[in-house]
Amino acid sequence: MAGFLIDLTLSFVLKPLQLNRSWIANLYFLVEFICISLYLRPRARGTANLYYDLFWLATAMLYTGLTVHVSIYQTNTLGASMLHLVFIAYGIWGLYSILKDLNKLFLDQSEFFWACVAFMLYFSGNFMLLLFIAYLKQGQAALWIYIHCGLNIGYRALLALSLSRKKP
Amino acid sequence: MDLNFLVVVGTLVMLALGGGVVWFVILYQRRVIQSQIEIERINREKQQELLNASIQSEEQERMRIAAELHDDIAPTLASVKLYLSTAALKMTDTPLIAQSKALLDESLQKIRNIAHKLQPSTLYYLGLDVSLQALADMIGQSDSIHAAYAAHNKLPRLPENIELSLYRVVQELTHNILKHAHPQLLTIESTTVPGQVTLVVSHNGTGITQHLFEELIYKKGAIGLKNIVTRLKSIEASIYFEQVSVSLFTITIQAPIK
Numbered sequence: 001m002a003g004f005l006i007d008l009t010l011s012f013v014l015k016p017l018q019l020n021r022s023w024i025a026n027l028y029f030l031v032e033f034i035c036i037s038l039y040l041r042p043r044a045r046g047t048a049n050l051y052y053d054l055f056w057l058a059t060a061m062l063y064t065g066l067t068v069h070v071s072i073y074q075t076n077t078l079g080a081s082m083l084h085l086v087f088i089a090y091g092i093w094g095l096y097s098i099l100k101d102l103n104k105l106f107l108d109q110s111e112f113f114w115a116c117v118a119f120m121l122y123f124s125g126n127f128m129l130l131l132f133i134a135y136l137k138q139g140q141a142a143l144w145i146y147i148h149c150g151l152n153i154g155y156r157a158l159l160a161l162s163l164s165r166k167k168p
Numbered sequence: 169m170d171l172n173f174l175v176v177v178g179t180l181v182m183l184a185l186g187g188g189v190v191w192f193v194i195l196y197q198r199r200v201i202q203s204q205i206e207i208e209r210i211n212r213e214k215q216q217e218l219l220n221a222s223i224q225s226e227e228q229e230r231m232r233i234a235a236e237l238h239d240d241i242a243p244t245l246a247s248v249k250l251y252l253s254t255a256a257l258k259m260t261d262t263p264l265i266a267q268s269k270a271l272l273d274e275s276l277q278k279i280r281n282i283a284h285k286l287q288p289s290t291l292y293y294l295g296l297d298v299s300l301q302a303l304a305d306m307i308g309q310s311d312s313i314h315a316a317y318a319a320h321n322k323l324p325r326l327p328e329n330i331e332l333s334l335y336r337v338v339q340e341l342t343h344n345i346l347k348h349a350h351p352q353l354l355t356i357e358s359t360t361v362p363g364q365v366t367l368v369v370s371h372n373g374t375g376i377t378q379h380l381f382e383e384l385i386y387k388k389g390a391i392g393l394k395n396i397v398t399r400l401k402s403i404e405a406s407i408y409f410e411q412v413s414v415s416l417f418t419i420t421i422q423a424p425i426k
Contacts (some may be wrong), residue, residue: 008407029178071260091186091189094192095193098197099193099197107193107194116190117190118239121187124182125182127182128179132171135171136175142212143172
């Protein structure tokens with residue numbers, strides 16, 4: 001939902017008004033990170049819960065610090081790349097926890113499995129784009145839009161699939 | 169190298185790596201679950217073997233006791249009867265001897281009945297059809313109940329364990345019906361279709377429904393019902409208790425024939 005609202009804001013409010021959009025992208029990365037971290041939080045049990053909280057809070061603060069340090073009106077690609085690596089690690093950790101539990105007979109019925117697949121695929125693909133973002137933004141916007149939109153559509157579709165598997 | 173190409177290939181490689189991890193998880197999970205299913209199957213087979221072994225040993229014990237009764241105790245009592253007959257010719261108190269002979273006759277008959285129940289020789293030599301007929305005839309000997317057996321089509325000879333289990337289950341059911349339901353009418357019916365044999369025991373006494381049966385088998389006691397379940401499980405058969413009308417209860421047993 002947050003992604004959808006931000007995409008709407010970026011495309012229909014900020015872009016036509018020629019306003020700076022980097023600050024909202026920076027904010028989006030942070031909000032997405034916090035949401036996903038909180039979504040995965042129940043998987044960290046016992047003492048791991050404390051370390052997990054410390055980890056994601058420290059990462060969020062580091063990202064915020066980096067963004068403020070560079071400028072909030074400039075896309076924090078370094079911070080975003082760091083968050084993408086963390087998201088990939090989250091995906092691997094989530095899938096590992098599914099293997100460890102082994103209480104799911106049919107993976108395709110698991111909401112958590114599809115969410116992890118979405119994180120793994122989207123952030124793996126997007127990570128590469130972030131590394132080349134400076135090049136892509138300089139005259140290669142079409143390539144950026146095609147690949148990024150393709151990944152984004154796949155990501156949202158997988159998240160929707162995950163949501164459809166959620167038991168009431 | 170063209171940087172655009174590098175971006176596309178790099179993204180695809182990263183996607184493939186991510187997809188690879190997901191694929192590995194799916195394959196690994198499937199393999200682990202398959203091995204779990206295999207372990208469960210082996211466990212089930214072992215349980216089935218144990219079940220069969222316990223039923224077999226119970227049957228062997230019954231046969232041994234039946235043989236002892238029939239071949240040892242019954243001839244001894246028959247000899248005693250013969251001696252009493254000889255003594256009767258020499259003694260004057262014949263009413264006492266006559267009474268003793270009558271009691272001996274009764275004991276001999278009881279021993280024969282017990283031996284027959286323990287080891288139904290008709291089942292081994294003539295099959296389920298004849299044995300069920302004999303069982304119905306034996307029940308019908310009582311004046312208080314009318315019992316009958318009807319075969320919709322002649323039962324073929326079945327594997328020994330299936331015949332024995334079905335016979336024992338019907339024997340237990342009829343015993344329970346006579347003891348608890350107090351019916352005036354009892355019928356045993358059999359039907360066979362390729363791959364399956366169906367036996368229906370119906371009566372007009374105070375019967376039980378499937379719901380009550382399932383409650384009873386989980387309660388303490390009810391050894392007879394538990395034995396029925398064990399025997400049916402050993403031949404992968406099913407049982408269903410039903411109240412057809414106010415005064416008609418049926419018990420349907422369906423057993424697969426391999």
